[in-house]
Each structure stands twice: as structure tokens, then as C-alpha cells.
Amino acid sequence: MSTDTATKPPVGVRVRSWFGDNALKFYAVIAFAYLLLPVAYTFVFSFNDAGRTNIVWQGFTLDNWKNPCGAPQVCESVVNSIVLALGVTIMSTILGTLIAFALVRYQFRGRGTTNLTIFLPMATPEVVLGSSLLALFLNIFVPLGFWTVFIAHVMFCISFVVVTVKARLASLDPRLEQAAMDLYANEREAFRRITLPLVAPGIAAAALLAFSLSFDDFIITNFNSGQFTTFPKFVYVSATRGIPAQANVIASAMFFIALALVLVSQIRNMRRKEA
């Protein structure tokens, strides 16, 4: 046996470990391609010179980007969706955070029932949530519109907020608060200076989640909106006769804005950890 083979891993070992490392990475790349292909399509077709029916590629144009409100109802529905999602975010984040605090920080009777009430909306298909609320509104003759959609969205967002905030809160060491009180902070100060800043990222994540759930919801909205149109509803309704390219412009712009925001915060986090 030569000393050469002793100082380098044998070829077989290197090939096997290269394959083991890279087969999985290759698979992941394909999975990402699958996830992002429709996004790329949406983006590319935002430049389609298609007029009203944006199905087949007709040629490149920047007109859609220059005039995103060019098609009827596009911008109106986007504004509706944003206003709605903002309202839903504020309401559901407040209600959900309060519940999360009660669940993590207090011992009380009825915990099981509460947990079940939080869990069930997440385990119920949207058609059922949508149709049951509609059944209620029809029975008590509530006119459908912005407020019925608002009520519906807050209802299904609460559970997600509770779960997100709860996860953060449960990983928080209660001794930190006790230490603050040991250092002469009263309960309110301990909450404001210690608990709240530490839970804030969880609450922010919950708010973000609520916003995106509300903004992108279609099924529940479709049941309870009446004449009120949100962006997803607008897209679905126009899908039969052709979606204007402006919808792709709006969606692509939202995508890049959101992606940029998240990436910037992630990279900043990475930097902070390294420093």
C-alpha cells in the first residue's frame, strides 16, 4: 500500500459523499423551480402586449407597467384588498395576542375548550367557514359587503395569530420578567420593558401572516362579499374571459416589494448574528 492512498480519501469515498451531498441539493433546486415557475410566468406575462385576454404571448410591452390602473376595476379591487387586509390585521392581531397571553401566562378553567375553539377554525375547510357564515348572514338578513368580509377574515385569522404569538411567548423565559421585578420594575414596567420587546417579533410575524392570509383569501371572500370586490375575487371572476395584464403587474410588484422587505430584514439579521 502506497502512502499516497493513505493521505487522501479513496476515490470511491469521495464520489459517494459528493453524490450524497449533491443529489439532495439537486432535488431542492427542482423543488424550488416548481415553486417559483408560476411566479416567473406571472411576471413575464405582465409584459405581454395582450390587451384584454392575457393568455398567449403577443409581444413585449412596458405599457402595462406604465399604466397599472389601465384596466377597469384592477386598482379599485387592489385598494379594497389592502384596506381590508390592514383592518383585519389590526383587529385579529389584537384579539389573537390577548388570547395567546392568557393561554401561556395564566392557569384557568376552560383551557381545553379554548384550545379547541382556536384549533377548529384551522381544521375547517374554507368552503365550510364561508358557507356557514353566509348561512348566518342570510338568516339574520345582514347585507353582504365590506363588513361581512371583514368579520369573516378576522374570524379565520385569529387562530393563526394565537398560534404564532403563543410559540414565541412559550419560548420566553418567565424568569426574565421575575428578574426585572427583582430589579424594582413593577408588573406594568416589566411587561413593557421586557416581555413586550421580546414578544414583538412574534407579534410582527403574526401580523404579517394575518395580512397575507387576508389579502390572498378568495373562497371565504367569495361567499360573503356580495358586490364588494377584492383583488383575488377580481382575478377569479375575470379568469373566464381573460385577466388583464395589469393584474400581473400588480401581483409582480407586490411580490418584489414583499420579497425585498423580507430579504432585507433576513440579511440584516444574518449580519447582526455574525457581528
Add this chain to the structure above:
Amino acid sequence: MSKTDITKAEGDLYLENLTKSFGDFTAVDDLSLQVPQGSFFALLGPSGCGKTTTLRMVAGLEAPTAGRIRIGDADITYEKPYRRPVNTVFQNYALFPHMDIQENVGFGLKRRGIKDVDAQVADALKLIQLEQVAKRKPTQLSGGQQQRVALARAIVNRPAVLLLDEPLGALDLKLRRQMQLELKRIQTEVGLTFIHVTHDQEEAMTMADTVAVMNNGIIEQMGPPTELYESPRTAFVANFLGQSNLFPAKVSGVDGDNVVLEDSDGRFLMPKNRVADGVNLSSGSSVLVGVRPEKINIGPLDPGQEPPSHGNYVDGVVEAASFLGVSTQYEVRTAGGDAISVFAQNLDVHGLMPVASQVRLTWLPLHGFVLDGHEDINAGVESELVVG
């Protein structure tokens, strides 16, 4: 290459010119050693010295950059971990949380398709005296119990080499003492080769037949604990294993079997056989003189007192004295300016030397040792002590 069944390899463990680099950093540097079959071997060193990396290479969790690892005749350098007759007791125990104790201990046996798993697991649990917890989950056990289960899980496979990665690190002092004896008992009983990685010199000395002191990726010195303690060859070993008084001196000549040394406090004699290998003994060359604190005799300095017949003495002033019960620890400043620690056994009922009193320190020539003068006096001293 002979196609012997590596999983059944046995014999001494050989590390040959083993090197491991992570980028620019060399964690283990051209390390060679032989661990006799059935011995209890300790790799001792401060954190970051390369001892854990060495262990992981033997376990197969890290591939060496260069060099070879053999068990007997079988080369296992690049063998997969699951093909080596080597088992590890992990630092945090790494017990599988979703399996009960019995399943944990039987895991390795089952993987190798062995028949009477239950009986062997029962034996292993008996060996660690934990038969009663067989059906419990790891989280239901105390730290000491988890430690023993981790040991049983490795031992039950009868590996050619058993690796222990700081196995007692997470236990409190009392439990650690108890487990040291327990580990030694089990090793003697099963007769496997144990390689024990630790930064705790006491742990290494109590259990191991052979201790290798590692620093900066190389082995500074290797041998039985008494040898390392009594005849350290480097300042690092002298300071890391126990405590040493080291002070610089110059060789002034050779007198028969003795070397004559000189420093600011006078002349000392050292037997030649107490001089570390490779120290230059020509007149005028600089060396380090070392004496363990417990080997120094301390007494009040009477005016006109005769020097001891062997001539090794220093006079000084007590700067600090702490009474420890069994002994008293003194810090003495010599006339020449060196600081010397002394552990004096409390043989008298009335005899603390007060601070600021004049004292004379004496020691027998064969109680000292001589190191190379280029050594760093503070190498291996725990950092808190360097400051003080």
C-alpha cells in the same frame, strides 16, 4: 488490501501521522500514537487543543486531512462510522428521546442483526445498575442515570475501542467523583479499550493507565499519570497537570551526577536524571527550574541558620497564607523576586506562619525538575491564575 471483516477488527489502536485542518486552522497536527488493547487511555487538554477532533476522527465522524487510523491490522481511516468497531459515549449523551432505555441500549445490537438483544441489554443494564428504568424514556432519568445509559448503550456492542467525549462534564462534582470510580470499575470488568477525552486533569489521572496531554494539535507528553506528574517534560504539562513553581535559572556547571544551576536567589543542585530530554546543559545556557508546591518544606527563618546539606534552599517573606484544612497554602516572595507557592501539610496544631514573616524554603534535589529555558513559564496555567 486484505478484505478482512473490519467490523470485527481488534487489537491496539494506531493513529499514524494524523492531521486535520479546517481551512487555515490545523486542529490536529501530525499526531501519532498507539493505544494498547484493553487499556484506559486519556486524551487530556484544554478546550480547542484538538482532542475532540481526534476522537471524532477515530469515531469516523470527521475525515482526516492526512494520516491513517488502524485497529490491529485493519485500516479504518475512511471507513463509515457504522462499519467501525468503535462506539462513542457522547458529551451530551445523545440518547434518542423517542425511545425508552431498553430500545436505546439495544439500538446498536439490532442494527447488527444480533439475536438475543434482550438478554444482552439486560446484562448491560445490570452492569450499570439500572435494570429498573428499562421502560422509561431518557427525559425521565437524572443526569447521572442518563450518563450510565449512554455508557451501557456503547458498551453493550463490545467495541474494539470505546470513546468517551467529556462523559462526566455535565455532572456535579460529587456525582463526577462517584462516576469516575464506576467507569474505572466497568472498564476493568469488561476489559475494553477506553479512550477518554477530558479537560479535567484529575479525572484523567484517577482513571487512565496512560494519559496523553494535548496542546495546539500535538501531544506534549504521554505516559502513566505519575510519570507525567513527577517528570513533566514541558512547562505546559508542568502547569496543566497540577501546579508547579517554575523559575528561570542558568547552568553553571556539572558536578558528578548533579547539575549546578544558578539564579537570583543562589545555587541549586538537580540530579541529571531530573532534566528533561534535549535540554542544553552547557555552562551559561538558560533553563527553567520546577518544583511542585507540596514538595517544598517551609519553616521560620532563624538568624544564623545553617543551609541544608543538599544546598537547595531559598529565603523569602510570606505574602499570603490560606488555611485549607488538610494543608495550608503559602505564597512566598523570595529575596530574588520570584513568587513561590508552597502546600504545607498541617502536621502541627499550632503552626501557621504569619504573613510578612521571614521563612526558609528547602527541597530535596530529586524533587525538582529542569526544563528548557525557552519554554513559556505560564503555558498551561489557567487564565484566571495568570492575572493574579
Add this chain to the structure above:
Amino acid sequence: MSIAAAIGDTLEEQPHKNKPQKQGRFTPYWLLLPGLLWLTIFFIVPLVTLFGTSLMTPVPGGDVGEFEQTFHFANYVDTLTDSTYYIPLFRSFIYSGIATLLALAIGYPLAYAIAFKGGRYRNILLVLVIAPFFVSFILRTVAWRQILADEGPVVAILRYLSLVEPTGGVYPSAFAVIMGLTYNFLPFMTLPIYASLERVDHRLIEASGDLYAKPFTGFRKVTWPLSLPGVVAGTLLTFIPAAGDYVNAALLGRPSNTMIGNRIEYTFLSVNDYPTAAVLSFILMATILVLVLFYIRRMGTEELV
């Protein structure tokens, strides 16, 4: 990240590191009141109303959409024996079952790759997993219609490989519907699995290798069981919405691919046959709950929230 962790925690037993310790007899109820009131009025009450509606019958001689309460339990029997309803119901569970398995097959290795091979880019890769959410779900489904269209790239490749007839296509079809369902709920599968895998102690995997388990055995005996909570959460978060979905079937399927969601929407919003739609909703929900409870029991996950 925290969203991933949260979804992972949804159905996972929380280690009770910190026991609830605060005193104050009424404080928790004040905190719970507004949220639970909202859920009671707009979730529980509607479900009861829906159940009531499911027992109604048309007002004799009344208009379309006029019903009265007659506690007509036979509505359930009538609906369940009508093949225009039970076939889509059955189809829904088949489609969503296949989509869930496919999403698991794609999502698990993806989560594994991010958790164990992602290194310092893990968080960025996670962002890429949720990135599709930033584009409207309907628009992405419409994009699939273009991708799978006869003149699109997928069909071109399949025709070239002779996997479809030279004139054949893949849209609209059951294949397209299932593919769309898989696609739309893949992030819901991937994130909780990732959250579980991320928590698996790497040293446990090393320990299994040290104890003679080959990599695949080590995965089967250690990594997989430890990631099960994430798998359970992921499959539920995929299966439940997929079973009730009707957008994919509407946009990517033919009439012969209708799912129960399409039926509910149609009977409710177009035909205004509220009792039948209510019956269907109830049956869908009950079936899902039974399946979920059975599944959770089998997988041994107890605490749900």
C-alpha cells in the same frame, strides 16, 4: 422563520418549560373574552345555523331560496345517495389524498435539504419557500393553466418524450387539478416539517451512525420519528384545505373533475339550494374531522394547539 416555527407548533406538543404561573382570577378571562366572543359569534353560531339550515325544506309555493325549518333529517340521506354529490365528495378525498402524498414527497426532502444543507442561507431559502404566497393564489393557479396549456412548455416536452399523444394535452384534466393542489399547499407541508427537522439534534444522527445504523436506517429510526410532529402538521395543513378547495378544480379541471367544494359553491351561490349546500358542508367537515382525529390518534400527537 417564526411563521414556519409557528405552523410547526400548531399541532405539536409544547414542552412546558414554563408553567403558567400568574395569579389573578379574572385577568385571563378578560384577555380571552373579545377573541373568543368573536369566534363564538362568527364561527360557532354560524356552524349551528348551518346545521339548522341543513334541516330545512323549501317553503311550499315559495320563491327560489325560500326555506322553512322542518327538521327534515332526510336531507342527509337524500344528498348522500345522490351521485351528483357523493361522487365529487369521494373524488375530493382521493384528489387531496394524492396531492398530500405528493406534497410530502416533494416537501420533506426540500425541508431536509434546507435544514441540514442550507447552512447560513437557511433563512433565505425559507423565504423562497413562502415567496409564492406573495403572488395571488388565483393568479398562480391561472399561470399553471398557461404552463400546462397545449401550446405550453410542459406539453411540448411530454409530446417530445411521447408521453402524451401528438395531439394530446394535460389541461384540463384530473392530473392538472392534483398538480395544482400539490403546488398550492406545498409550502404548508414544507414549513412545519422544516420546523421539526431544525430541532432535531445533529448529535443524535451521529450517535445512530456510531451505533451501526447505516444512513438510511439512521434516518428511518431517528430523524423520521423525531420529525413526525412536523409531518403530521404538514399533512393536515395540506389535506384539510385541499379537500375543501374548489379553485383548482374550477380553473384546471373539466366538469368531470369537480370536487365537493365546487358543488357546495354551486348549490349555495348559483342554485341557492341552501339546505343541500349546508348538508354537503356538514358532511365534508364531519368526514374531515373523523379522518383527522383518527390520523392524530394513530400518530400519537395529543395536544393540538
